[in-house]
Amino acid sequence: MVEAFTAQTGQDFADAFDDDAIRTAVGTAKPHAKMPNGFLLKADGLYWRDESDPDAIPLRVSSRLDVHAETRDDLGSSWGLLLGWSDPDGRPHQWAMPKAELAGDGTAIRAHLLERGCYISPIPKARTKLLDYLGTIQTDARARAVDKVGWTDGAFVLPDRTIGDTQSHRVIFQGSSTLDHSYRTAGDLKLWQDDVARFAVGNSRLAVAISAAFVGPLLELIGEEGGGLNLRGPSSIGKSTALVAAASAWGNERFVGQWRATLNGLEGIAVQHSETLLCLDELAQLDSKEAGSVAYLLANGTGKARAGRSEALRSPAQWRVMFLSSGEISLGDLAGRDGRGGRRSAAGQEVRILDIEADAGRGFGLFEDIHDAPDAETLSRWIKEGAARAHGIAGPAFVEMVAHSRESITKALKLGVGEFASASVPAGSNGQVARAARRFGLIATAGEMAARVGILPWSPGEAVAAAGIVFARWLEGRGGAGASEDREAVANVRAFLEAHGGSRFEPLDHEGGDLRVINRAGFWQAVSGLRDYLVLPQIWKNEVCAGMDAKQVARVLVERGMIDGGAGGKSSVLRKLPSLGRARVYVVKAAIFADEDV
Secondary structure, eight states, X not given: OHHHHHHHHXXXXXXXSOGGGOOOOOOOOOOOEEOOTTEEEETTEEEEOOTTOTTOOXXXXXXXXXEEEEEEOTTSOSOEEEEEEEOTTXXXXXXXXXXXXXXXXXXXXXXXXXXXXXXXXXXXXXXXXXXXXXXXXXXXXXXXXXXXXXEETTEEEETTEEESOOSSSEEEEOSTTSSSOSOOOBSOHHHHHHHTGGGGTTOHHHHHHHHHTTTXXXXXXXXXXXXXXXEEOOTTSSHHHHHHHHHTTTOOGGGXXXXXXXXXXXXXXXXXXTTSOEEEEOGGGSOGGGHHHHHHHHHHTBOOOEEXXXXXXXXXXXXXXXXXXXXXXXXXHHHTOSSSSOOOOOHHHHTTEEEEEOOOSSSBTTBSOOTTSSSHHHHHHHHHHHHHHSBSSHHHHHHHHHHHOHHHHHHHHHHHHHHXXXXXXXXXXXXXXXHHHHHHHHHHHHHHHHHHTTSSOOOTTHHHHHHHHHHHHHHHHHTSSSOHHHHHHHHHHHXXXXXXXXXXXXXXXXXXXSOOXXXXXXXXXXXXXXXXXXXXXXXXXXXXXXXXXXXXXXHHHHHTTOBOOOGGGOSSEEEEETTTEEEEEEEEOGGGGGOTXX
């Protein structure tokens, strides 16, 4: 794959994206603002003087508070002011203040400014004048306001900065999470490489997780849908460590969230991680009734339509997100917690969250190679400590590279994903397998790109090899390259019989006596010492196949020799039943318990 990058772009990948591409895109041009009467900006602050009194001493209102631009969205709404100031340590800050904040008494505005080191006079009159200043100042400079992170008009927006915009076309994040967000930075790229990323070499799960951190900014380039991976396994084997390592490409430890949220809450979280990375720990915390819906919600990238205060419909939230999950169970197991013993996770859900066995099978939990650590637990601690020292650098650096070379990146990306899929998907595979292979191809290609430009300290081919190993384990755990709906059909019928075969089925040859079957589901008959089950039609449709196409389930079992089909291609047969006479039943053979693919 690495050589394919050069063939596609006509130049070496590293040459096309050199270190000069890693730059800060948000400028610091002088504001073009018309000062309101009585106000004056000096180096040490914003002042106001009563112009009716020539002898009045100017009142210092706040730190120097520049207005760089007026902001608004693409519909001419959500107007605001792009403010800039420096804290007492000389560190510059900016905030896209929604003008709607001026409708109140200014408490929220002052709190935001004070929190980030802007001095505000405690004198009541000064506070009033601050609102006067913000409410009346005008500037001819404009900026596009957006309320989610990710690409907008060729620029990549983060809560505290924008990558790839220009002074003539600025794009600014303007939302409620500009202050309380987890896109924080610490350390530098070299420290992150040495203390976090290098340990992924030779560790397939860790390398895949870190490579996945660079997928988000690439999704738009080829119109790819979102999706995720779930690292499944017992506690204390390194699952959370993998999430922390991946999250450190974008932010601090708070970047790893929890599944314990409502659907509405997850919508908001997804919007704020659009085209970066979403990490959610402990899948079992999610309500089992919402498990399937969440898979579609996050991957499809569109929230629910809702009415605003005026009862008019608001546009639903939208996002593209690559997400990593961890948990002790799979999505299918969680969705199956319905009290009936059956699994109820559709194949479409499971292909959106690919379930990965976290244990690499080498005796080190998630790891295959513990490098120079004495044990896996120590290595996990080193990685987490390294992520605390250095974070939030690699992801934005990768975006800088993409923003600088979108066209060549897109060509290389398409080629890399296609080559991985072609090399990894077995002949005759179901379409679900092909979709999964594309996701792993995205992860592999993103990792290779990040390595080629020096963001990841890996040799060429490391990301591809890791993705190939994990994809193969996923395919093995899935049960092969066929349609998962077929395996799910068999699994659901088997689960029902395992749960109720001894209590809800009456012996076919029983003749009177004390036998009492409560809530009868059908009958059983002995064949060569084993039981065949005769399931009544309504039970088959409403319970055994609940949430599935009952006819399709029957067809699958007939094809596999697990149901005795009737005449004329029917899946059910006419049998004489005690107390019921002749009636149709589905005869499920004992062979269903011997299927090793389920």
